[in-house]
Amino acid sequence: MxxxxxxxxxxxxxxxxxxxxxxxxxxxxxxxxxxxxxxxxxxxxxxxxxxxxxxxxxxxxxxxxxxxxxxxxxxxxxxxxxxxxxxxxxxxxxxxxxxxxxxxxxxxxxxxxxxxxxxxxxxxxxxxxxxxxxxxxxxxxxxxxxxxxxxxxxxxxxxxxxxxxxxxxxSDVLQGRVLGNLMVADGAQTVGFITINDPYGTGLQENATMAIEAAGGTVTASALYNPGDTNLATQVAEVTADNPDAIAILAFAETAQIVPELVTQGFDASGMYFVDGNLSNSYNFPEGTLEGAKGTLPGNPxxxxxxxxxxxxxxxxxxxxxxxxxxxxxxxxxxxxxxxxxxxxxxxxxxxxxxxxxxxxxxxxxxxxxxxxxxxxxxxxxxxxxxxxxxxGDPTEAYIGIFQYGADNQYEFVRTEFGSLNE
Missing domain, CATH: 3.40.50.2300 (Response regulator)
Incomplete structure (x- = not known):
């Protein structure tokens, strides 16, 4: 059938x-x-x-x-x-x-x-x-x-x-749209991506890129890593080399290695953007490491x-x-x-x-x-x-939550954006 x-x-x-x-x-x-x-x-x-x-x-x-x-x-x-x-x-x-x-x-x-x-x-x-x-x-x-x-x-x-x-x-058609628009609305004209090389990461990056470019921004670099990679210094160096205004980290637990590398490279947390795969309150970073970073999470909080x-x-x-x-x-x-x-x-x-x-x-x-x-x-x-x-079997409309980290490395709710996949 x-x-x-x-x-x-x-x-x-x-x-x-x-x-x-x-x-x-x-x-x-x-x-x-x-x-x-x-x-x-x-x-x-x-x-x-x-x-x-x-x-x-x-x-x-x-x-x-x-x-x-x-x-x-x-x-x-x-x-x-x-x-x-x-x-x-x-x-x-x-x-x-x-x-x-x-x-x-x-x-x-x-x-x-x-x-x-x-x-x-x-x-x-x-x-x-x-x-x-x-x-x-x-x-x-x-x-x-x-x-x-x-x-x-x-x-x-x-x-x-x-x-x-x-x-x-x-679908990340919606989260990608919100993420890309968020970075440009926050003033980022140039954006880099550090992305897990799987259907989740590459799909989200593709949709965020379309939103960034539609809003007048530019993607300056995109570095992929494979699930299980433990040394991500090369990817971080590749993306920071172009000194982007914002970096979207489309990752899972590997974020615990990516963020310290970004800090070492002198990249400020206020330009870091997280997504549902790594928006967590469980990172063991020094106080203030994530202050100002933002993230998106599908669904109503x-x-x-x-x-x-x-x-x-x-x-x-x-x-x-x-x-x-x-x-x-x-x-x-x-x-x-x-x-x-x-x-x-x-x-x-x-x-x-x-x-x-x-x-x-x-x-x-x-x-x-x-x-x-x-x-x-x-x-x-x-x-x-x-x-x-x-x-x-897809939801046709949904909320995407936007969150921001404080000095305690804990994220707090900022607002939601409601969108339809039929738009």
Missing amino acids: QSFLRTQGHSPRRYAALGAATAGVLLLAACAGGGTPAPSGSTGPDEGASDDTLYVGTVLPQTGNLAFLGPPEFAAVDLAAQELEAAGYPYTVEVDHQDSGDTQTDIATQSVGTLVSAGADVIIGAASSGVSFTFIDQVIDAGVVQISPANTSPDFTDYEDEGYYWRTAP ADDTFRERLLEIDPELEDFSYAPESYDAVVLAALAAMQGSSPDSDTIRDNLQAVSRDGAKCESIEDCMALIEGGEDIDYDGVSGPITFDEN
């Missing part, structure tokens, strides 16, 4: 319901294995999926170069499961947390194999676009819905996914009430990046299952777009459930924003 629909110029999502019966047979075959022991800290099912259980697996970073993103994402998934239960959700929600590692390991594919064998109905993850590309075909072949709370690579938009891949974070709810799940949280998107991913999957009257993967796939748009507006789990129980179509607007899915 996939190749037929593509050759006809349509997305499989538009016709997902037509193949539900056939796909359901495939799903039963893929999920027939018995349950596996749940990893420490999870509540995985004892005997795989069942007709009255929504089995939510996560493939999120416990280790690797995005490990700082893991705690808020795991906490948000657990919070959603807890609040669904408290609201009287009609199915049992089981959560099984697995590690995604990073692109230097094979952890994610093993984790996905475990979840597929156990009968996962939906997989939340990965955080890294590069990691998701290592297992997306594995998930599609198994007929399991994948919802990433943090994948922003534009390459997912047209991926041949048979309707199984979705994301609650917007977690407000105080939501943070308090997350801290009840994990009191040790320091960062809240992509927690709203992780929470909304679980809630959307749960509402799609309820709308379709079955917590299986194909039902979730076939109803995800419907619960995100064109119905009665609702923001809380309780309100959305009441509308569904009353026979209403719903339009869930979550803690991360409106989340209006298009036919590709």
Whole structure:
């Protein structure tokens, strides 16, 4: 069905319901294995999926170069499961947390194999676009819905996914636009990039470059590094040689090596710009190192009430990046299952777009459930924003948060910019 629909110029999502019966047979075959022991800290099912259980697996970073993103994402998934239960959700929600590692390991594919064998109905993850590309075909072949709370690579938009891949974070077409405009608006006429060489980094750089040039700025240098590189002095020297007004660091944990090199080269923090992959409060730099640096982060920042709810799940949280998107991913999957009257993967796939748009507006789990129980179509607007899915499983509109570091090397919220990918 996939190749037929593509050759006809349509997305499989538009016709997902037509193949539900056939796909359901495939799903039963893929999920027939018995349950596996749940990893420490999870509540995985004892005997795989069942007709009255929504089995939510996560493939999120416990280790690797995005490990700082893991705690808020795991906490948000657990919070959603807890609040669904408290609201009287009609199915049992089981959560099984697995590690995604990073692109230097094979952890994610093993984790996905475990979840597929156990009968996962939906997989939340990965955080890294590069990691998701290592297992997306594995998930599609198994007929399991994948919802990433943090994948922003534009390459997912047209991926041949048979309707199984979705994301609650917007494409970097939007973040790149905001980042590029921010640097030029701050007075930068010349900009350099230090960029991780993976789909996330290069896609974000491409879109930021277009915005910079459209606003009258110039990109003077771009230095790529490969995941796992530990000595980045050459890249820093290459970019600072042209003395740009601003440098965008499109990186992950390697930022901890990049920033000291920039300081050594005499580059001021007020000209440094971070993105979602490295906007963190966990850097061990001398006081004042990051003062004045700015960063962008897709999504609506977690407000105080939501943070308090997350801290009840994990009191040790320091960062809240992509927690709203992780929470909304679980809630959307749960509402799609309820709308379709079955917590299986194909039902979730076939109803995800419907619960995100064109119905009665609702923001809380309780309100959305009441509308569904009353026979209403719903339009869930979550803690991360409106989340209006298009036919590709992308949010069509979203907030991009802008943040700035203080002398304590902690970032603070400045403002949000709202944008549409249809512009």
